Every structure is written in C-alpha cells, then in structure tokens.
Amino acid sequence: MNFKLYDILSSLVPGFLLLLVILEFFNLSFDNKLVVPYTAIAFLFGYLVNTISSWLEDIYFFTWKGKPSDCLLNGKDIWKVRFYESQKANELLKAETTKSDPTNDELFSIAMRYANQKDSRVEDFNSSYAFSRSLLTCVLIGGIFLLIRNYNDLKFYLLIIPAIIIVWLRCKQRGYYFSREVLLVYLKNKNS
Template identity: 50%
Template sequence: MNFKSYDILSSLVPGFIMLLSYLPFLGFEYNKDYVIGYTAIAFGLGYLLNILSSLLEEFYFFSWGGRPSCNLLAGKGMWKIKQYNHSKLKNHLISKTNNPSPCNKELFSIAMRTVFSMKDTRIEDFSNSYAFSRTMLTCSILSTFVIIANYYDDWRAYLSLIVVILFWYRAKQRGYYFSKEVLQIYSKIENI
C-alpha cells in the first residue's frame, strides 16, 4: 500500500479537528504524552470522515442546487465559474454515447473517462482539493454539533456555524472548479 502525502494529510487534519472537539465531549482532557496514540486515532477518524463525506455527497449536491458537473453542462454556474461552451460540449458528448437521451451525469462521466486517461494534467490536484474540502465540510458539521452541545451557554460556540457556512461554500466552489477543469481539459483534447 502506497501512501502519498495528500492521503496522510487529508486524513490527519480533519481527524485531529474531530479528535480535539470530541475529547471534552467524551470527558477527556488533551494529554501531550499521548500524541502518538492521538495521531493514530486522528488518522482513523479522518478516514471515517472521508467515508462519511462520500456518503453525504448527494445531500451536499442537493444543498448546492445540483451536481456541479451537471449544472455546468446545463449552462448554470456559480459566481465566476461558468462553462461558456456548454452547448457545443454537450452536443459533442451526446455523440459519444449510444443512449438516445443521456443525462448530464452520464455525459460528464464520458468526459472524466477521457480526461483521467491523460497524463500531465492538473486533474488529480483538483480532485484531491474537492475531496479534501468535502471532508472538511463534514468535519465542521460534526464538530459543530459537539461544540454547541458541550458549550451551548457560551456565545462563542455558535461561531462554529459560520465556519460550517464557509466550508459549505468552499466545498461547493471546489466541486465546480473540479468539474470545470474536467470539461476544460476534455474541450482541449477534442478541440471543442
């Protein structure tokens, strides 16, 4: 099994945040003598957060107004992120399938299959960035529940709701950036 630095950091960072927010909730205090044990637990919690964030992805798509990839192919974007050649791109992708009425999800999977077969693209970085943002969103939501349950009488605990909103926006933005990068690379490959 090969671990990349991204794999380790993407699990450790959210895992440590969860661990530190849950320790007081479970009645424990942080003890610097247990840092190696905490690291192992944090990695496991981070891995669990990756799983949960993947399971919650459909809910996140719903809260964002749809899948970023499908929205871009439909001509919808967010703020500065738009796919201007979406009509030509969609028609080209439709010509690549035997399905008489393919959905945007199917069309995007055709583009992804092509793009992920290419070397020397930034697509893996965009994919990792989106996955990390989605995991941090899940982490912030779960941590906020615990922080508010533990410190409901302290107004500062409610500041964690602002963090959830910011992470929600960032994960949505990263989803759009990833989808746009896939479509941009596909457009370049196919000269669209």
C-alpha cells in the same frame, strides 16, 4: 502501497480536528505523551470522516441546488467558477453516446475518461474537492458536538455557524472547479 501527501493530510487534518473536539466534548485534556496514539486515532477518525463525507455527498448536492457537473453541463455556473462552453461540451459528449437522451452523469463520465491522463490537473482538483468535502463534514460533526456541549454559550454559535457556511461555500466551489476542469480537459482533447 504508495501514499501521497493528500492521502495522509486528508485523513489527519479532519481527524485531529475531530479528536480535539471529542476531547473537549468529554472534558479530557490533551496529553503530550500520547502524540503517537493520538495520531493513529486521528488518522482513523479522518478515514471515518472521509467515508461519511462520501455518504453525505448527495445531501451536499441538494443544498447546492444540483451536482456541479450537472449544473455546468446545463449552462449554470456559480460566482467565481464560470464555464462558457457548456453547449459545445454537450454537443460533443452527446455525439459519443448511442443513447438518444443521455443523462448528464453519463456525459460527465465520458468526459472523465478523457480527463484521466498523467499530465492533467484533474486529479489535483479531485483531491482538493474531496479534502474540502471532508473538512465540511468534519466542521458539521465537530460543530454539532461543540454546540451540544455549549448550547447556552452564544460565542460558540457565532464561531461555528459562520465556519459551516464558509466551508460549505468553499466545498461547493471546489466541486465546481473539479467539474469545470474535467470538461475543459475534455474540450482540449477533442479540439487537438
């Protein structure tokens, strides 16, 4: 089994954050003598957060007004993430399918086949997006726990709501960066 740094951090960071929130929620103190068991528990919590974040992805797409790949293929981009070659990418991708009216999901999966190469940055962009999605889910879950525990304390609302908005926006941007990179690698391969 070959673990990468991403595999460990993507579970430990959200897992430890959630562990700290749960300790706070149940009014338990952090015991320094239990660092090793806490690490194992945090890894498990992070693994669960990764799973839940995958399940929530369609809800995130709804709040973003569409999948990043669909939006980019339809010529819609967002602030900070521009894609100027959507028409060209669409034409080339449609030429590779036998369907008369392929979905954007099918077109994007064709582009992914070209983008999954050893020297491509697509895997890094995908990992970054998945990590951002896990952090968003962690902030949502942790925020709910903290707001339930401190429902009458304004400072928690002033901290948690902006944190959710910031992490939500960053996750959306990471999704667009990943989708754009896949399409750019596809275009680069088709043009060479």
